[in-house]
Amino acid sequence: MLDIKWIRDNPAALVEALERRSWSSGEARSTVDDLIAKDEARREHLTALQASQERRNAASKEIGNAMRNSDAALAEKLKAEVGEIKEFIQNGEARERELDKALNDALAVLPNVPLADVPFGKDEHDNVEIRRFGDELIARRQPRMGNKPKEHFEIGEALGLMDFERAARLSGSRFTVLKGQLARLERALGQFMLDLHTSEHGYTEMQVPLLVRDDALFGTGQLPKFEEDLFFTPHGDGRLGLIPTAEVPMTNMAREEITPAEKLPLRMTALTPCFRSEAGSAGRDTRGMLRQHQFYKVELVSVTDAESSIAEHERMTECAEAVLKKLELPFRTVVLCTGDMGFGARKTYDIEVWLPGQNAYREISSCSVCGDFQARRMDARYKVKDEKATRFVHTLNGSGTAVGRALIAVMENYQEEDGSVTIPEALRPYMGGLERIAAS
Template identity: 60%
Template sequence: MHDIRVIRDDPAAFDTALARRGVASPAAGLLSLDDARRAAIAAAQDAQTRRNDLSKQIGQAKAQKDEPRAQALMADVAALKDALPGLEADEAAAEAALNDALAALPNRPAPDVPEGEDETGNVVIHQRGTPAAFAFPVREHDAIGPAIGLDFETGVAIAGARFTLVRGPAARLQRALGQFMLDTLTQHHGYEEVAPPLLVKDEAVFGTGQLPKFAEDLFRTTDGRWLIPTAEVSLTNIVREAILSADELPLRFAALTPCFRSEAGAAGRDTRGYIRQHQFDKVEMVSIVPEDASDAEHERMTACAEGILDALELPYRRMLLCAGDMGFTARRTYDLEVWLPGQDTYREISSCSTCGDFQARRMNARYRPEGEKATRFVHTLNGSGLAVGRTLVAVLENYQQADGAVAVPAVLQPYLGGLTRLEPRG
């Protein structure tokens, strides 16, 4: 959510920032709505002030035994009393119209975010690891996976398209990956483990920016709750409506959860295999920090995700997303893309974003700096550490063997009872 006072102070700067995200000149419309809101507030306040003044005059008229004047004043007060509900309704409607317009606009990009309309404008920051040279024809994960337990056909039969049944060695590997990621973040990087709700209310999804604009990307239950598309929703809303003290920050949360997405905007994309599913596991990181710490926290969070890829010895690269390719709430986003030899390309496996105070304004999440009476909005960050299913895909493709087996990365072997290979079933 944007601060209307910032837009009032410099509407041209606001328009310039949003133009980088493909939004044309919203400031004039917002300021018009703001003018209407302020006029409605003034009208309601003036009516209430006049009513109070007239009420005092009634007492004075009665004290002076001026009954005709007292009766006239009482008629005026009654008329104002009748008018006030309508004026207050106008005020509420004007407030809602402005808030709805502000809520529909994406976050402003940070100054260092590159220009660009889509992924072609993204910039490689660095590349780590060297893709392996295979002495045999490499296969994609959907050709490797069925022999070790990725059952695409049964998943579809049970639940429909974009669902997979994971069993046997593949299920063990997936569980090991999620546990390793969570252990790494909590034991080595100071994240607090959280087991959050998977069903959330409207205000939680609004707070992190999925509502109202992206409702079609979510699954809703019959009782009006939403299945989380990412644990970011539950974790970030831990501080909803809170006023934190400075010494409580930073807060760092991590969770391993199932996630649910309708993939409404992804028709025809990645219909084969395990890349794009309606249900998937992900380890999510969320940080809540003071405003002057968010840029450093962004680098720290992204490095935590990179450390997991380093430990798994998977080649990857860090991308700085351009203004046109960032998510709705992001101020700056780094994507980590892992090398998939079967596809002969890099694919996203983690997205780490700093949102500034954009989400905090939607959640009314604040902190009180030491020595100050006034509160400020916290800054929020979120990132994948990592997407478990996509990491499984990366392990299958990068660790595939000529005989159809899959080698187990050394760091995962303790999670699999010392197992060094996943053998294909006959």
């Protein structure tokens, strides 16, 4: 959530930021004007309420003086005035809550402000590649794949280890059943990633709830704007949401707390199932397991101070890239343009892994720095020693990486012309020394 004080002082800057995010000039200006009007109405009401409270206190003292002076008429007049003021205050407090809600509701759907160095653009075609890895691997492996490399679902079905038909009978579209060594390979990938991030990159492994309250989803920005992308289950008189990513519970670990600055950064990682309705993805990636309602992901979360968040963003991205380097999977890293960037991000790097079967790079990790946007929604703060005031923390999140997509990438990049899949050396200890998956 953005700071209303900053918006009040910098309305033109917010209009420009929204325009950079592909809002029309008219929509951006009307939105900012509406916010300013809501803020002014709230502040005017608070001023009137405070003045009434001050007058009530003063009038109460005057009643005492009038009674001591035996001025009954004045005392009665003042009592009537106090009664009217009390009624106004009672109604005014309800009105204050209404004005607070109207302003907060308007702020809640407003996206974050992009950093100045984020490239301007409308969609994914305007993203900017900043580096790539593994061109020589692509060239070296091509002859071993045959004339036309297969896609992962062709490989998996031919091996008899990937079953979409039975998954559809169980749960509908966008689900997969993995069997045997492919199921073990997916598990191996998740364990490998966790071990790398905890032993070499300094992240603390977490086991977190898969069901969370609405306020946790609000804190990280999934609610209210993206409710249709989530799954919910009834719980008591309310509901709980299935996590779309472990970012939600891990980032909310700092919720409504004040962390000593010397304990920052907090770095957390978790391997969890993730659940997404993919409401806006009708017709996209309908074959295979690239876009699923349920998938595994290793998530990275950092909670930092304001001065360290940009450097932490670069570090987190390098940690995610290290996974692919150790697996020898070709990839490129792009910085997302303003029009393609997520709701809560100030800057995002996407890591796109090479998929020979598609002859394309596809996203496998997205690493974002959010500034204090999520912290304001969660009231997550830190305190510098010897400073009286507290500050909002800065939060970051990234995939380290998507396990299912890593499985797809391994299958396609390590496929052999005979239909088998070679196991990357980094994963063989997790596979009991197995070097190759072949049809039985």
